[in-house]
Amino acid sequence: MDAEQRSGVGDSSPHAATYRLSRTLAGHAADVRAVAAMSRELLITGSRDGCVRLWRGNELNSYGIRVHAPHYVQALAVLSNEMIVSGSSDKTVAWIDVNTEQMTHLGKGHGDVVSALAVAPTSTLVASGSWDRTVRLWRDGESLMSLTGHDAAVWALLFLSDTEVLSASADCSIRLWDVRKGECAQVLYGHDEAVRALCRLELSAHSRGSFASAGNDGSVILWSMHGEQIRRYPNVHGSFIYALAAFQDMLISASEDRTVRILDLQQQDVVQTIPHPNTVWSVTMIPNADGDFLTGCADSCARVWTRIPERSAPAEHVAEYEMALAAQKTSMHHQHQIDPSQVPDAETALAQPGFRDGQTRLVRKSGTLDGIEVYMWSMSAGRWMKIGDVTDPPGSPERPLKTGFDYVFDVDVDVDGSAHRYRQLGYRRGENPYVAAERFLEEEHLPRTYLEQIVQFLITHVPASDMRADAGALTDPLTGADRYVPPAASSLPQGHSAGNLPDWILFPGTDSYERILEHLPENDRCRSLFQTLKPLTAEKVRMLSALLERTPPAQAVAVIDLARLVVLENDAIQILFGNGQPTVLDSVLRHASSAEASFGIHVSSCRFICNSFVHWQRAPVREALLRCADLILDTFTIIVHSDTPEKLWRAFAAVLYNYAVLESRCDAGRQSVRSCADRVLQSACLLGFARPAGVQEASELTDALWMLIHDASRAQLAISAGLLEWEEVPSKIAERIRMFV
Known part of the structure; x- marks a missing residue:
């Protein structure tokens, strides 16, 4: 078979011709996660091997640019004819001079993996998106502002102009930001799952300047500049779409399903499927190259594809590519044979x-x-x-x-x-x-x-x-049940069925009581009253409520820790929660959300909240926990990150666990309970991204997720919130999701 037949060339006109292999760029030691292009003569790739590589003609830089190693390179963007930017799992953005192959600036500020980059059309403004749910704006390594609003990881960015940037997220939304004001101008919804890709379109059939999005639902949506859906293409791929690129009236998509697909927006159909040896992570158009594009693949190679016959790869290179496809051995041996x-x-x-x-x-x-x-x-x-x-x-x-x-x-x-x-x-x-x-x-x-x-x-x-x-x-593969039942040997809360409800995570310890007394505000009456915790009198409880109200946040740790013990007592609830708003919970949260709050206040506040759940059957307590849920989740989701000490991380995980138990005990049909649990699930997914390196076992978070994911809508919500993007997803949680999806 000759080269033209192998390449699948049809009509040689630019519009009708199909794509064929032009070049294979082999040099990385792991997946090529990101690609960028300055011209046909200068291509850039970034890999899980920690290297950024420059490909000049047919040559590559010998050792790679290792500014992020051993962390992997997740994103690339071209800043100018001399400069590129790279984003990494090390949470940084690097400015790299392509002439010297040296880093000139290193931007720090993100709290997690930098997963997306974009450059403004006519300025040096750079936008970065991260798993920490934020978009940051940079100039020459200096962070200018942080844009917050997404509820899950940011996966893609696209500048529409020097003053407008789009961000796509695992929360299923696309946000339009006004970078002059640092505000979100519009939120777009259309995808059923995480949105992973954005690109600008050049359409003859639609208004110039519209854009496309794609994501985990395998669909592609075309949008107008005003945020209106022009057209939706469902099931373009059978799996996640990781990247998009566009040329004239063609949209090119890269997918988990090992293919690149060419969607002709005039014909409104996929006109070509290009198989790859493995997952295709990235795709970009090559400037001034008549529609040539570059793909990055999990087989450690990048490939250039062309419609120009003269640029097609030699027959022996095409044969090597087809051999790589054919070498995907699905080798098997059956216990039950297929005939x-x-x-x-x-x-x-x-x-x-x-x-x-x-x-x-x-x-x-x-x-x-x-x-x-x-x-x-x-x-x-x-x-x-x-x-x-x-x-x-x-x-x-x-x-x-x-x-x-x-x-x-x-x-x-x-x-x-x-x-x-x-x-x-x-x-x-x-x-x-x-x-x-x-x-x-x-x-x-x-x-x-x-x-x-x-x-x-x-x-x-x-x-x-x-x-x-x-x-x-579709039952729990671990237990055979359709509701959560932990293994019998577990020391964690039991059951999730009527008559065998999970227990709360509580913090009743009094070992530090003497230290609490030592650090109470210098008030002789107060210290005299609380020489012993019991008997707990009305005077003691009223004194505690007054202390919570008037003590400055910087001195409130011991007071909140004392409230942690007092709230466990039945006799205290009428005074702490029974006199309308604000309750003692409001007072504790005022301290926890203060800019002056210390690590100790945050831990003590989480433990106080956990202990409050023991009185869930008393309406004032339950209503306060539901009413304050948004403030609790917002406060601690922002505070807790991957560098947070394990004690605070676990304390917040315990709060989420108790909210999950609350849903199992309350009437699940109540909208307030359901809405609260939805928010808790999103926070639990985000907490998994913030898991400190030293936390080897996180059963409280795993069990909370299991209880919260009990139907199809919750499974979809967990996926949208990025749960499956964790570095290590507990197998039983992944199984739980798959049972409902």
Whole structure:
């Protein structure tokens, strides 16, 4: 087959021609997460290996620019003809001179991964987005302002002008910011899940200057400059869309499903699907290159794609690319065999054209009885392209198989470039494939970036009749129940069903009582009254209420800690909560939200809130907890971050846990309870991003999430809030979500 046939070239006119491989840029040691381009002669890539690499013509810089190593590079943007900016998991933004290959400025200020970058059209203004939910504006390494409003990670940015920037977030929204005022001018909703990509459009059929968005729901939405939806394209991809780029009336999307798709906005359809050897993380247009674009892939390579025949790769390079696709071995061994005789012969099956671009088909190799291959239909090339093999793995026939499964696949996984290792993937009939994939990744200690690949493998290779779960199959895989029941040996709260409700997390300890007395305000009457906590008299409780009201925040730690103990007593509730607003809870929150509040005040306040839940059946307490929930969540979600001491992180996690228990005990049909729990779930997802490095086990947060995620809308809310973007998602929480999605 000659190069033109391999490339799938049709009409040579710029509009009609299809894309084919132009160059492969191989040099990184891990996923290429970000790409940028100054010209055809200067391309930039950023990788999980911590390097930014410059590609000048066919040459690359020898060692890479390691300003972020060992942290990975998440985002890139071109600032000028001499300068680029990079964002990283080290929470910084770096300004890099491409001539000297040296960093000139380093911007610090974000509290988490810098996940997006954008540059203003005609100025040196840089915007960065982060998992810390903020957008920051920079100039020459100096942070100018922070824009807050998103409830989850910021995944994409786009300047519409020097004074307007768009941000897309895992909270399912797109925000338009006026950078002169530092204010949000408009909030756009349209996606059902996290919004991951934005790009400017150049449309002949629509108003110039409109933009597109895409995200985890696999859809693409076109917007006018006024925030009106022009058109929605559902299911452009079958999985997450990570990046968008546009040229003339074409929109190019990169996805978890290992493909790049070309959406023709005039024809309103996908006109080409370009398979890749692995997840496609990023895509960008190359300036002044007649529509050439650059993709970054999880196979450690970046690739240039062109519609210009003269720029297409030599036949041997195209052959190497197709071999990389074909080398995606879906190697397996069955305990319950799929009969190869039921798989159509390649000569017969591949003689029939596909009915849609990207369609896959299993075929039996011609002349064999059991060799199975995977092909994908390329509409642009008008042919089936081999993208993988299904083969029996090498090795000893005595190699033991996993037991307890209807199917056992030997999956060929190359994680670190070392020798391939076959790992056994077990699957049970009717099982949610995401549950099987999560279990496999946890057992084999593999990164979650393989999740969608494993799921797609199962969907492709398990017969549809065995993949379909019946109505009763969607139950807790750990307990067989459809509500939360922790393992019996757990020391955590019990149950989540009638008659066996979870217990509260309380802080009743009195070991520090003498220290509390020592640090109470110098008031002889006060110290005399509280020489002993019990008996608890009305005078003591009124004295405590007065102290909370008049003590300055800087001296309030001991008073709040004393309130933590007093609020546990039934006799105190009438005075603390029974005289209308403000209650003692309002007084504590006034201190906690003060700019003068110390670490001790924050911890003591969380513990006081936790202890208040023990009186949830008393209406004034319950109503105060629901009424103050927004202030509690807003205050501590801002305060608690990844550098927060573990004691405070756990104290706030305990508050979230108790709110989850409250929902399980209250009438779940009450709108106030439901709305409160929705906010709690969002805060719990964000708290996972802020988990300090030293926290090895976080059962209170995990159990809170499990209780809160009890239906499809909550599962979607958790995904939108970014829960699946955590570095380590507890397997049972991922399973919980997958049961409802």
